[in-house]
Amino acid sequence: MPEFCDVALPVPLDMAFTYRVPPDSAPIVGGRVLVPFREQRMTGVVVELHERKPSVTAKSILSVLDREPVLDASLLRLARWIASYYLAPLGEVFRTMLPLAAEFKRGVGYRIGEDGLKALHLAGMSGSSARSQRSPEDQAAEFRALDYLAAAAETEPDVVPQASPVLPELGNSVASSALSRTLVREQTLRSAVRISRALLNGMVRKKWIVREDISTPQDASRTVKVAILKSAEGKLNENQRSIVDTLTASGGRLRVEMLQSLPAPRTTLGTLVRRGLVEIAEEKADFTVSRSKPRPSPFEFDFNAAQKAALAGLREAVAAGKFSGMLLHGVTGSGKTAVYLAGMRSVLDAGRSAILLVPEIGLTPAVAADLHQIFGDEVAILHSALSDRERAEQWHRIKRGEARMVVGTRSAVFAPVSDLALIIVDEEHDASYKQEETPRYHARDVAVMRAKMTDAVVVLGSATPSLESYFNTRKNKYALIELPDRVEQRPLPEVEIVDMRLEFQETGHEQVISRKLAAEIKERLERREQVMVLLNRRGYSPVVLCRTCGKKLECANCAIALTHHKREQKMVCHYCGYTARVPKTCVHCGSEYVYFLGTGSEKLEELLHGMFPQARIARLDRDTVRGHEDFERTLNALNEGELDIVVGTQMIAKGHDIHGVTLVGVVGADVALGLPDFRAAERTFQLLTQVAGRAGRGQSPGKVILQTYFQDHYAVQYAARHDFIGFYEKELRFRSWMHYPPYSALANVLVRSDKLDDALQWSGALGKWFSSTRHEAVRVLGPAAAPILRLKRDYRYHFVLKSPSREKLNTTLRAMLAYAAQQKIPRTQVIVDVDALWLM
Numbered sequence: 001m002p003e004f005c006d007v008a009l010p011v012p013l014d015m016a017f018t019y020r021v022p023p024d025s026a027p028i029v030g031g032r033v034l035v036p037f038r039e040q041r042m043t044g045v046v047v048e049l050h051e052r053k054p055s056v057t058a059k060s061i062l063s064v065l066d067r068e069p070v071l072d073a074s075l076l077r078l079a080r081w082i083a084s085y086y087l088a089p090l091g092e093v094f095r096t097m098l099p100l101a102a103e104f105k106r107g108v109g110y111r112i113g114e115d116g117l118k119a120l121h122l123a124g125m126s127g128s129s130a131r132s133q134r135s136p137e138d139q140a141a142e143f144r145a146l147d148y149l150a151a152a153a154e155t156e157p158d159v160v161p162q163a164s165p166v167l168p169e170l171g172n173s174v175a176s177s178a179l180s181r182t183l184v185r186e187q188t189l190r191s192a193v194r195i196s197r198a199l200l201n202g203m204v205r206k207k208w209i210v211r212e213d214i215s216t217p218q219d220a221s222r223t224v225k226v227a228i229l230k231s232a233e234g235k236l237n238e239n240q241r242s243i244v245d246t247l248t249a250s251g252g253r254l255r256v257e258m259l260q261s262l263p264a265p266r267t268t269l270g271t272l273v274r275r276g277l278v279e280i281a282e283e284k285a286d287f288t289v290s291r292s293k294p295r296p297s298p299f300e301f302d303f304n305a306a307q308k309a310a311l312a313g314l315r316e317a318v319a320a321g322k323f324s325g326m327l328l329h330g331v332t333g334s335g336k337t338a339v340y341l342a343g344m345r346s347v348l349d350a351g352r353s354a355i356l357l358v359p360e361i362g363l364t365p366a367v368a369a370d371l372h373q374i375f376g377d378e379v380a381i382l383h384s385a386l387s388d389r390e391r392a393e394q395w396h397r398i399k400r401g402e403a404r405m406v407v408g409t410r411s412a413v414f415a416p417v418s419d420l421a422l423i424i425v426d427e428e429h430d431a432s433y434k435q436e437e438t439p440r441y442h443a444r445d446v447a448v449m450r451a452k453m454t455d456a457v458v459v460l461g462s463a464t465p466s467l468e469s470y471f472n473t474r475k476n477k478y479a480l481i482e483l484p485d486r487v488e489q490r491p492l493p494e495v496e497i498v499d500m501r502l503e504f505q506e507t508g509h510e511q512v513i514s515r516k517l518a519a520e521i522k523e524r525l526e527r528r529e530q531v532m533v534l535l536n537r538r539g540y541s542p543v544v545l546c547r548t549c550g551k552k553l554e555c556a557n558c559a560i561a562l563t564h565h566k567r568e569q570k571m572v573c574h575y576c577g578y579t580a581r582v583p584k585t586c587v588h589c590g591s592e593y594v595y596f597l598g599t600g601s602e603k604l605e606e607l608l609h610g611m612f613p614q615a616r617i618a619r620l621d622r623d624t625v626r627g628h629e630d631f632e633r634t635l636n637a638l639n640e641g642e643l644d645i646v647v648g649t650q651m652i653a654k655g656h657d658i659h660g661v662t663l664v665g666v667v668g669a670d671v672a673l674g675l676p677d678f679r680a681a682e683r684t685f686q687l688l689t690q691v692a693g694r695a696g697r698g699q700s701p702g703k704v705i706l707q708t709y710f711q712d713h714y715a716v717q718y719a720a721r722h723d724f725i726g727f728y729e730k731e732l733r734f735r736s737w738m739h740y741p742p743y744s745a746l747a748n749v750l751v752r753s754d755k756l757d758d759a760l761q762w763s764g765a766l767g768k769w770f771s772s773t774r775h776e777a778v779r780v781l782g783p784a785a786a787p788i789l790r791l792k793r794d795y796r797y798h799f800v801l802k803s804p805s806r807e808k809l810n811t812t813l814r815a816m817l818a819y820a821a822q823q824k825i826p827r828t829q830v831i832v833d834v835d836a837l838w839l840m
């Protein structure tokens with residue numbers, strides 16, 4: 001065994017750490033180890049085993065957690081690519097790739113320090129004369145804790161066990177270390193002496209006690225009780241018979257939970273157990289995919305010619321067994337999902353694996369039920385509502401090869417499948433594929449790279465492809481497959497633009513709902529058809545303004561106006577969650593003339609209630625939808641005809657097939673056009689096209705009323721004409737003139753600090769460095785105040801870097817980070833966002 005191993009740890013440092021390998025342990029590359037790091041224990045991934053003695057003394061690893069690599073060679077390669085492309089520490093990339101946090105039990109313990117012993121001694125001698133600002137109660141608690149820890153040091157009552165792995169598949173633990181001899185678990189200490197965490201923190205600062213991390217691996221698998229039929233012989237009464245029959249019918253074993261739903265009394269099972277006919281055992285819980293009933297299979301309709309051609313192209317590429325990329329551009333309602341699922345089905349039939357990535361909101365319980373119906377137990381579903389434990393379970397199922405069809409949101413791109421044949425990225429333009437924390441990867445781009453590295457096929461699908469992806473088809477990097485028509489020859493909806501400036505001139509006041517939209521809604525309600533109204537802004541009023549001093553009510557942590565939420569009677573910051581009371585007078589000058597301006601989805605709902613008192617109205621936004629089930633409940637109600645109008649933010653644009661909606665009203669979806677962001681037009685075009693696509697998916701044709709203050713803007717015009725290519729060509733010209741993606745690689749570098757002086761000084765220092773150093777073929781803009789100058793207490797300045805060469809861009813970024821480190825600017829305060837989606 002080599003003497004040393006290099007371990008990547010989830011810390012914001014661009015390096016691996018060298019540890020000594022104890023004689024009786026056998027770490028493996030791609031496997032996890034538990035190591036001491038500063039005052040903590042951490043899990044990291046072994047990246048290299050070697051004999052190179054480091055210049056400083058290496059600590060020993062504490063235990064080896066895996067006998068088999070958790071990351072195979074191709075995923076390790078992918079991780080290195082991500083670390084290099086997005087300039088992220090490798091250990092943080094691994095942490096994102098491995099959803100195994102549940103296998104690790106966090107914990108801390110305390111032991112008494114020399115100063116603590118001294119304090120205890122002095123207190124005993126003189127009756128404590130030291131002056132203190134702490135209350136007598138707090139002091140008493142501190143001394144109780146010292147007493148307890150001192151006693152523990154002598155008698156070793158609650159000694160913490162060594163880091164012995166309890167995971168069934170884990171390797172050997174290392175021999176004992178002196179590390180945790182007289183350490184007392186925080187829980188034990190706090191319940192024994194009643195002391196607050198804050199006081200313990202104070203004692204640590206005084207060095208009276210020492211805090212140590214005692215996190216240990218734990219078994220994360222859930223278990224359920226299972227009844228096993230041992231014998232069906234002997235006399236049985238009716239209740240006993242029903243249980244035995246049920247067990248026999250299900251192959252001799254069933255969850256106890258299921259038997260308890262039988263009419264038989266609960267004691268019956270106990271009787272059978274006592275008689276030895278049934279045995280109860282603990283088994284690992286199988287994951288229940290969905291509790292919803294499956295809907296009719298998406299394969300029940302016939303594929304049209306375009307769908308058949310798309311599927312044939314996909315199957316052919318998969319059969320070729322080498323990398324290829326495809327962009328599936330299909331208008332809304334053209335049946336892309338059916339093509340994906342049929343493609344995956346053939347991969348499964350061939351005994352290989354596939355991954356389908358979907359945007360966050362797309363994975364409703366009904367979709368899960370569909371998937372389960374098509375793929376049975378071969379599907380694993382990964383989404384954000386899973387607990388750590390469920391996530392780990394799914395990961396192991398995939399790793400063991402039990403689930404070869406993986407469907408999930410962003411991080412499912414890292415699913416440990418083997419023999420990967422196909423990756424599909426549905427709604428590839430969706431912003432939820434970009435992770436907005438380190439590592440700031442884009443799952444679509446990672447999917448393409450993973451396919452390349454494993455000779456798989458990648459399919460990107462959308463009705464409104466990102467400019468980058470469509471550009472790649474023009475450069476022949478991806479094949480273009482088109483689904484130009486809706487299924488069953490349904491027409492795309494007619495779009496009518498209402499110019500809100502004219503509406504204002506003609507009616508004399510600012511309208512939220514134009515006369516045209518109101519008339520069309522009335523007509524639909526009379527015909528018992530359904531309506532969706534989009535307003536991409538939640539809350540009641542987005543701005544509270546004082547008419548005396550002209551100031552707005554802003555968040556205490558961000559340079560952002562607080563939004564009025566009427567029902568909750570709160571002012572809320574949509575960026576950090578800060579809340580304040582609804583003001584009666586101006587907080588700046590005390591004036592009574594405070595005005596609530598603008599309209600959010602909550603107010604729109606109220607307005608519609610006022611205009612159409614008979615209509616049944618629901619709202620879909622982040623205030624009404626807390627999870628997938630809320631979202632689905634409203635969609636179901638719409639599908640069942642229990643609702644007439646649904647109001648909502650962009651969430652409604654991502655709904656599913658609702659056949660009764662014949663009118664979509666768009667109220668202020670062009671808000672984004674006013675934002676200082678080069679992707680504003682693209683985002684607006686996508687949102688308008690997607691929401692328009694909700695209309696007319698059933699028998700009756702659909703109509704869209706698009707209210708706008710920007711009626712001449714090309715994003716609005718092309719969306720109204722369902723003209724993706726027209727929009728694409730025009731937008732591409734702007735991007736080319738301005739050297740924006742896809743004509744250049746772009747990175748946003750954000751410098752932040754909760755101290756304005758630091759933010760200014762650091763961004764100034766980096767600005768000087770950028771201008772005094774030569775960067776071939778890289779343009780640097782900034783430093784400038786970020787459009788949101790203050791966010792979550794941090795002051796923010798930024799640079800935007802553009803280059804036709806990604807390699808040169810990354811070289812500059814790497815040199816910048818090295819300079820920042822040399823200037824002692826903390827790595828966590830300089831954020832590098834490669835291919836940034838937002839420059840805010």
Ligand SMILES: [Zn+2]
Nearest residue numbers: 546549586589
């Ligand atoms: Zn004021």
Ligand SMILES: [Zn+2]
Nearest residue numbers: 555558573576
């Ligand atoms: Zn805030």
